[in-house]
Amino acid sequence: MDLTAIPALGDNYIWLLADGGRALAVDPGAAAPVQQALHARGLSLVGILVTHHHADHTGGVAQLRAVTGAAVYGPAREAIPPPYRPLAGGEAFNALGLTWRVLAVPGHTAGHVAYYAQPPEQAPLLFCGDTLFCAGCGRLFEGTPAQMLASLDALAALPDATRVCCAHEYTLGNLRFAAAVEPGNTAIARHLAWCQAQRDGDLPTLPSTLALERQINPFLRTRETAVIAAARAHGAGSTDAAAVLAALREWKNNFS
Ligand code: ZN
Ligand code: FE
Numbered sequence: 001m002d003l004t005a006i007p008a009l010g011d012n013y014i015w016l017l018a019d020g021g022r023a024l025a026v027d028p029g030a031a032a033p034v035q036q037a038l039h040a041r042g043l044s045l046v047g048i049l050v051t052h053h054h055a056d057h058t059g060g061v062a063q064l065r066a067v068t069g070a071a072v073y074g075p076a077r078e079a080i081p082p083p084y085r086p087l088a089g090g091e092a093f094n095a096l097g098l099t100w101r102v103l104a105v106p107g108h109t110a111g112h113v114a115y116y117a118q119p120p121e122q123a124p125l126l127f128c129g130d131t132l133f134c135a136g137c138g139r140l141f142e143g144t145p146a147q148m149l150a151s152l153d154a155l156a157a158l159p160d161a162t163r164v165c166c167a168h169e170y171t172l173g174n175l176r177f178a179a180a181v182e183p184g185n186t187a188i189a190r191h192l193a194w195c196q197a198q199r200d201g202d203l204p205t206l207p208s209t210l211a212l213e214r215q216i217n218p219f220l221r222t223r224e225t226a227v228i229a230a231a232r233a234h235g236a237g238s239t240d241a242a243a244v245l246a247a248l249r250e251w252k253n254n255f256s
Contacts, residue, residue: 051129077111
């Protein structure tokens with residue numbers, strides 16, 4: 001199976017997963033870049049996975065479905081262009097010959113879902129939309145810090161080798177923030193250098209892996225002593241992981 005990040009809308013990625021002549025697209029915020037990729041590679045689109053309702057993840061759904069007839073899967077608790085198979089989390093379905101596990105990951109939006117599958121003889125795949133980013137997490141538009149913490153904990157419980165396919169190229173900014181949270185974390189500095197070289201070459205910094213995220217992502221490290229101390233110095237009212245996450249999120253919102 002062949003995984004590609006199609007850049008779209010400035011800093012979005014639309015993930016395309018191909019197997020032979022068939023493909024799935026994830027969070028198509030625009031149709032044209034997906035249609036171009038399908039055409040260039042002679043692929044037919046059989047499925048569209050949507051993680052949440054924001055326009056930069058759904059803008060291309062109606063056109064792609066009309067042109068290709070692809071089946072659409074999306075969050076049951078959110079409005080995306082109908083018709084689609086509604087998923088609340090906890091269920092599984094088959095697409096492109098894979099069993100996709102659906103995880104409810106509220107926080108960025110109230111009904112946000114993520115998709116996980118294990119392709120044969122490849123590392124697992126996680127499509128996590130705007131919940132988990134490389135070295136960061138989504139803004140809390142419709143959820144609480146406690147909800148986002150539970151969602152990130154659910155993702156962090158997946159295997160180390162899981163390929164983390166985020167929907168935005170936010171990595172460099174996230175890593176600069178992560179370095180401010182943990183100045184002594186050498187894995188962050190090392191990954192920042194690698195990602196800078198990728199971006200200098202106009203290449204994606206993604207997918208990441210869960211093993212790496214556990215080392216560098218402050219939002220997955222809310223129980224680490226150094227992260228707790230930094231969050232306490234930036235307004236966290238207690239050492240509780242949700243309070244730490246809330247303070248980190250607030251700090252990041254105002255960080256540049
Ligand atoms: Zn979003
Ligand atoms: Fe987004």
